[in-house]
Amino acid sequence: MSYADALMWADADFSRLRFVAYARDYRPEWIVHQLEGAWRAADPQQAALLSRMAVDAGPYISRHKRWIMRVLLRIARSIARFTPFVRRNLNR
DSSP: OOHHHHHHHHTTOHHHHHHHHHHTTOOHHHHHHHHHHTTOOOOHHHHHHHHHHHHHHOSOOOHHHHHHHHHHHHHHHHHHHHHHHHHHHHTO
16 A cells, blocks of 8 residues: 555544554654644543553664664574574584
């Protein structure tokens, strides 16, 4: 789905904006920006959720660097999964 289609689909609906942000790997600040563009403000419950999302997202890094970190994490997990097998077979 293109960016314009995603924005038209989400409109100013908070839950849809969250879905688009997650699917396209956008930061929580993007949701706030879209709501402000529609002249809406997040209600207190949504603001609390956005602040938790921002804490979970951590400091800002570019999308490319986040992609690299996810790839490296995937590689590290696969290595960790096979490490006991390798150690067990090296001791024979």
